[in-house]
Amino acid sequence: MSTARSEILDIRGREWQASGPRRRAKLVEGAFHYWREHGFPHYALTQQDVQREYRNLAAQAVAPIDNGGMAGSNTGLRLANFFQPQMWSVRVSRYLSPNDVFKSDTMLRAAIERSWSIWPERFGANPATLRRMLKTFPGAASVSNFRPTVTRSVLEHFSREGGTVVDFSAGYGGRLLGALSRKRHYIGIEPCSAQVAGLKQMQGCLERFHPLGSAEILKGCAEDLMPLLPRARTDLVFSSPPYFNWERYSSDGNQSFIRHATYEAWRDGFLEPVLRESARILRKRGHLVLNISGGRRKPDVQDVRVICEPVGLRYLACIPLLICRVPYMHPRDGQPHKREVLLIFGKR
Helix, strand or coil: CCCCHHHHHCCEHHHHHHCCHHHHHHHHHHHHHHHHHHCCCCCCCCHHHHHHHHHHHHHCCCCCCCCCCECCCCCCHHHHHHCCHHHHHCEECCCECHHHHHHCHHHHHHHHHHHHHHCCCCECCCHHHHHHHHHHCCCECCCCCCCHHHHHHHHHHHCCCCCEEEECCCCCCHHHHHHHCCCCEEEEEECCHHHHHHHHHHHHHHHCCCCCCEEEEEECCHHHHHHHCCCCCEEEEEECCCCCCCEECCCCCCCHHHHCCCHHHHHHHHHHHHHHHHHHHEEEEEEEEEEECCCCCCCCHHHHHHHHHHHCEEEEEEEEEEEECCHHHCCCCCCCEEEEEEEEEEEC
16 A cells, blocks of 8 residues: 555644544555554654754753752753664563564554544654654553753763763763763763664764763673772762663673672672772762662662762762653643652762
8 A cells, every 4th residue: 555655744633633534544554554664763863963963952051950850851862862773672671662562563553543643733653753652652661861961960060071970871872962062071881782882873973073072982881890990080970770670771691680680689789889889989079970760660769878878978969850751641640740860979
């Protein structure tokens, strides 16, 4: 079945909803075949797009941090995600990944129909809207990247211009991108080969545009590599450690949840060593900033404090980190944000 691109990607939800059942079915089937031919709707950025996204991020004002919480905008997030296409296939706990939904003929058709049904003002089958639906489809969940704008705020408040920032769980590059948009030297440690490749690709791509910051990407396990870093030379250790086995980035044996099979083993074999090493590499009056869930997912605030305080990291604050929700997914509580936290510690 052949359907023109304009008839597929340029149809808003309200137009689809106003159509009769036969035309609705035809449009869903046309969009299904379009995406089967084109594959998963990954981000597609040109060199000009990359340069523009980076410059927009670098020019954005730094948001304040206070105890009332911070949100930060999504500026730069698309750019960071562009270099990590495998993130759409990562499983979160028991849920399907967005790519699992896309690969199923039944679920892909249902996702397209649901997209037009829920968002009357959106172009329901275009790449951006379909991505949003695939990651929020019933029974599915998506990993998320750290917002570069939040990174910029943390760097501004807790490190010096020209200082060194160590990230022991570099992840999908949101913190790398934020650091490259400030005058900082970023050292990122990451065991996952696909993520390391994406981080280095981002670094190499942005070097053409003379970024404000610089970076080193180290492949390996943080508990093995951090002891090799020099003592008392780091301004800031800033990371978002894995929530144990909640997000399973790969099946590589170097993944911390595979290396340390129970939460207790993970806490003692991964979290405790990297936080102890964080204290060692921080200069006097340097800072440790950790993003954790602040809820039921481990580690919790108490676990982190119990490790940090005996090694000379003084607890300073717990800042709410506000993350926008997709409204239709949370109709009962009416809250526009879910909350994680930033734990702030200072080196004595």
